[in-house]
Amino acid sequence: MMPASIVGMDIAGLSSAFREGDLTPVDVFEAYAERIAAYDPLITAFVGLRLDEARQEADASARRWSAGTPLSPIDGIPIAVKANIAVEGLACHAGIEAYRNDVAVENAEVVDRLVQAGAIMLGTLNMHEGALGATTDNPAFGRTLNPRNLAYTPGGSSGGSGAAIAAGLAAGALGSDTMGSVRIPSAYCGCVGHKPSPGIIPTDGIVPLSTTLDHVGPHARSVEDLEILMGVLSAGFTRAEPPKIENVRVGVWNWQGKVDVEAAVSDGFSDALERLAAAGLQTCEVEPPDYVYGKDRRAGLLVSEREAAAVHADRLKVAPDGFSAEFKAMMAWGAKRPAEEYDACLARFETLRASASRLFETVDFVVSPVAPQPAFKFGDKVPANQADFTAWANFAGLPATAVPTGASAAGLPLALQIIGPAGSDAETLAFARIVEGILGRLPVATPAI
8 A cells, every 4th residue: 555545544444454454553654754754844743753663663563463462443553742742752842942851751641541552652743832822833843834735824732733634644643722722723734633521631741831721632534533542542431322413402603793703714614514404413503601702712811821830930930041032921921910810710610611511401512613714824913813612612621523624715624613511522522423424524635835
């Protein structure tokens, strides 16, 4: 099989090919290593590679598959993780110059779970500095380009993770999501991504932005792959059977007059809903109760900036030049806010959790665009409302999945977000699998100047 065909396969397909003897993990590793050598210099998805060790891991995996003793469905699958997630032997710097030489002496818990399941750990992926930003234009580690169109951002802060999946540089990736940082890069790059319910995937060994709002979530090529990865990452996750689409109660997020949504996104979302309705989906309009877009977005930023300032306080004292002026200014602002203002933000999140619970007594899922705009060009002003649809799930403690719906007339990916009630990750992903089956997937992108 040609390397280009191999990197176009999803995790489920690769695992099946290993089982049938059509491919070996060594075949797959070599295809990915070739792809990384050809295209990563162009898009800068990786900031750390461990290909020699990965080659040995692929050899060991091949022996297990040959003996009929694979460790899991992801045994032999090439995975990469965001650079704020510790991988033993690689720098865990969170995209911050001040931590460039901080080599991890042990894996983060999520990486250990992947390794123990036999995954081939390729390396670490670029991100927006400190996980606080929208472009993955990193002043210390370079700009990650969107493989769908190199003039455009892949989004942030997990831009390297989204770009790596879209370009066929990894079969699965991990990102972190504080207000949308898994789902937005997935949407901008045309892959799938899942923000889990709080607490079901451990964050030990991860450089935090916000200890209150951070989640670790997977990016992949298909929803089935997300389910496979969740089965490894979350000890309590069991894949659910998809419901009959005509039995699902779906609330369509009504943003009219409150969020400025670009026409390409609005039209693509409407088209996706029409295709789902033709398949039998019944919908009604809803609005997230108590959610105030600008006010709550600012609350999320205050909490993130204040908690980041606490995380990085010691390093800021000894290596202040290792942080960009922009990142330092955001943390300084957060650190100066009164404690009662911070506490009020936390209280807002409790209100949103309670009201979301009441909303999900009337609907099974809520759907919306992922972001109000497709990927935007480097140099364009970052949209202030970029996370208006995604942040609610973080504030209210809800699982949410990004699924591509197609592409705009300009060729940029469009996506739909599926949000479920707290703790319903398996059910949310099962419904996302139905949606993906109707709307289709985007192929792997081959970056070109």
